[in-house]
Amino acid sequence: MSAQADGLMQQVSSLDFWLDSPLRIVLILVIAALLNLVARTVIHKITAGVSKGTRARIVTKKTAKGSRWVEDTQIANERQAQRATTVGSVLRSVATIVIWVMATLMIISELGFNIAPVIASAGIAGVALSFGAQSLVKDYLAGISMVAEDQLGIGDVVDLGEASGTVESVGLRVTQVRDVEGTLWHVRNGEVLRVGNSSQGWARTVLDVPVAYNSDLDAVTQLLLKTAEEVKQTTESGKSIMGKPEVWGVEQMSGESLTLRLAVKTAPLQQWDVARTLRAHIKRALDQEGFRMPLLNQSIIHQTSSFPSVSARVSPSSGEGESASRGS
CATH class of the missing domain: 1.10.287 (Helix Hairpins)
Structure with a gap:
């Protein structure tokens, strides 16, 4: 030793x-x-x-x-x-x-x-x-990308495809979204293929207003712009409007109606409140000026107690009578 x-x-x-x-x-x-x-x-x-x-x-x-x-x-x-x-x-x-x-x-x-x-x-x-664990790794990598690229954050209103609502939690594996009905969705980040974020930058309210086919387009356009400007200046919801309202022109046209499109730029998440206020004021303005929204696809059915009969008629060429028929 x-x-x-x-x-x-x-x-x-x-x-x-x-x-x-x-x-x-x-x-x-x-x-x-x-x-x-x-x-x-x-x-x-x-x-x-x-x-x-x-x-x-x-x-x-x-x-x-x-x-x-x-x-x-x-x-x-x-x-x-x-x-x-x-x-x-x-x-x-x-x-x-x-x-x-x-x-x-x-x-x-x-x-x-x-x-x-x-x-x-x-x-x-x-x-x-x-x-x-390949799906787990996929979730973590997708979560890192979503956080790094600022695709969403807590408090944002987003559309993730299967789930949409307000983001309550953002994790590296799972994102929690609560929808308008109160359901809390747990969405795996690896399954998110697209993210629609309504809270970033600004939003837009787009309203399609149908009027009768023979309406004066210039008059209706000026009425819509005037009403939208009044909403912006006089209502609480109008404080969310950013910029000037615009009428983009005729969006649809048929034998019964013309549809004009009104676009208003708003603060994020305020487009729905602004849209509800605009609809109410536009309805009152159209009534005051005498413009009416057309009734589309209207059918009138007359019911009688018996079916009308159809008399036989003679063919001029052959002289033979055609068989009588009844309308149904």
Whole structure:
């Protein structure tokens, strides 16, 4: 035992020993730490670039002249911080785990242990997970993309295809949306093929107003514009109107009616309230000016007690009488 101890001490005290495995282990640790630092720096740059795509939200703000709709940069900054934190934390965790797992395996190999069975087992486990958890990976990757690209956020009104409503929670795997009836939908991010967001930027109210075919188009157009402007100036819903109302012209034409299209740009999520107010005021204005909306596809049926008979008639060419028939 003493000889073995003396040999071990001599081996440890020699320079060749420290220049072999211990030096390589130290280099592995240093390189892993540097790679982790570089990865975190790169991820920080990525998240900073991602956050620049945040879209400002249009919100109502009280001023000396009353309420008006403005872009709220504070909300955008809050969303920017949330998105950067979420994406950055996930990417940093993944990078750290990958780097240090590889470093640990290399250190174990330097210590003289055979890691071939471990690598083989990890490969088999990876193949099994790739088949069993591919939908989970798909959900996480889609969730990272949705958050990074600012496709939706908490409080937005969205249409995700199968579910539409107000976003209550945005996760990396599942997004929660509550519809107008109160049902809370849990939507897997990997299953979302499209996102329709009604809360970003602005919205538009589009109304199709049918009038009689012989109506004066210029008069009806001016009436619609005047009514929309009155709604904008005198009603509470009109405060949500942005810009000037427009009549885009005749949208449809038939033998019974002409349909004019009125378009009004509004603040996001206010288009439905503005549409309801416009319909009520347009109806009153049309009644006051004597314009009537046509009754389409109207049928009048007269019912009698007996069927009318049809008398026989003689063909001028043959002189033969045609058989009598009855109308049904």
